[in-house]
Amino acid sequence: MSIPTHFNSGRSGQGAAYVSDHEGSEHARFMRLSSYALAPLGVLSAWWLAGLVGETLEGAKAEIGRPFPAIVLICFAIIGMIHARQGMTEIIEDYVHDAALKEKALHWNRIGSIAIAAAWTFGIMLIAAPK
Amino acid sequence: MANAETDARAQKRPLSPHLTIFRPWLTMAMSMAHRITGAGLYLGMALLALYLLGAGMGGWLHALTGWLASGFIGGMIVFLITWAIFHHLLGGIRHALWDRGLYMDKEGRELLAKASLFGGIGLTLLLWILKAIAG
Numbered sequence: 001m002s003i004p005t006h007f008n009s010g011r012s013g014q015g016a017a018y019v020s021d022h023e024g025s026e027h028a029r030f031m032r033l034s035s036y037a038l039a040p041l042g043v044l045s046a047w048w049l050a051g052l053v054g055e056t057l058e059g060a061k062a063e064i065g066r067p068f069p070a071i072v073l074i075c076f077a078i079i080g081m082i083h084a085r086q087g088m089t090e091i092i093e094d095y096v097h098d099a100a101l102k103e104k105a106l107h108w109n110r111i112g113s114i115a116i117a118a119a120w121t122f123g124i125m126l127i128a129a130p131k
Numbered sequence: 132m133a134n135a136e137t138d139a140r141a142q143k144r145p146l147s148p149h150l151t152i153f154r155p156w157l158t159m160a161m162s163m164a165h166r167i168t169g170a171g172l173y174l175g176m177a178l179l180a181l182y183l184l185g186a187g188m189g190g191w192l193h194a195l196t197g198w199l200a201s202g203f204i205g206g207m208i209v210f211l212i213t214w215a216i217f218h219h220l221l222g223g224i225r226h227a228l229w230d231r232g233l234y235m236d237k238e239g240r241e242l243l244a245k246a247s248l249f250g251g252i253g254l255t256l257l258l259w260i261l262k263a264i265a266g
Contacts, residue, residue, distance in 0.1 A: 032230070035223045042220055046213040049179065050262045053206045057193070060200060061186055077176065084173045091170060112177070120180035126187025 027086055034083040041076040048073060061127050070128040077120040085113035161244040165222035168215040175212040213258055218251035 048069045052060045064070060088109045096102040182199045185192030199205035225243045228234050234243050 032227070035227075039220055039223070042216045046216045046258055047262070049209055050213050050258055052182075052200055053209050055200055057186060057196060057200065064183075077180070080172075081176060084169065084176065087166075087169045088173055091166065113173075116173075116177050116180045119184045120176065123180065123183030123185070123187040127183065 027090070031083065031086060034079055034086075037079050038076070038083060041072055041079065044069075044072045045076040064124065065128040067128070070124050074121050074124055077117050081113045081117035081120075085109055088113070157244045157248070158240050161222065161225075161247055164248075165219060165225075168219040168222070171215050172212065172219060175208065175215065178208065179212070210255070210259070214251060214255040217254040217258075218247065221247040221250045221254075 048064055051063050055063065064073060089106060092102060092105045092109060096105050178199070181192060182196050185194075185196035199208065225234075225247050228243065229240075234240060
């Protein structure tokens with residue numbers, strides 16, 4: 001993604017506002033943009049997740065199977081897990097210094113975050129699907 | 132080759148970051164808490180994904196779903212997840228304010244650190260109280 005400006009860094013060519021050759025500024029920008037969506041989605045999701053406690057299975061399914069909670073929870077998981085993957089990438093790059101281990105951790109982070117979002121979405125779709 | 136004298140001198144030098152001599156520990160603690168709640172939410176989302184998959188699919192995952200939904204530990208985990216959401220959300224707002232150059236002085240950042248600590252706890256309690264009243 002680039003933002004059109006007249007700024008020319010000499011490295012990335014004219015027209016790119018995010019001028020780093022590395023992914024740092026893009027990462028920082030993504031975390032901020034995704035958090036705008038995650039703030040309202042997180043509050044709503046916390047509300048419905050809290051409602052699961054002490055519910056019977058049927059009650060919980062009726063609660064989150066309604067269209068609005070189901071859509072909000074799915075959006076929260078998908079945007080949230082992309083955001084979480086980026087955050088975990090930062091943690092791995094900060095603390096894992098062994099090159100091979102770092103590569104492996106980043107690989108499982110990619111797979112794990114997609115798997116979590118997919119399992120979550122699939123589960124809610126099964127709950128919300130008309131019988 | 133490093134000789135014994137330079138090794139000894141290197142060992143005397145302080146290590147960075149100077150964790151033991153940091154004075155503003157609350158802002159440091161809130162920075163760490165932001166990262167810890169973020170990583171915790173990653174795990175929490177994994178657990179909840181299994182819960183939802185279990186509720187949707189049935190089968191052996193039902194056992195986990197039942198444990199999470201009705202057990203004390205499951206309830207505690209969901210409680211902690213809601214707290215982590217609020218704490219991480221307020222931590223993000225703190226960063227958004229700093230991005231705009233606000234609250235960066237000593238009083239300001241201490242105030243934000245306290246606000247995210249007590250605000251996170253307060254919002255979590257508010258959520259569960261409202262939930263208890265509503266249903």
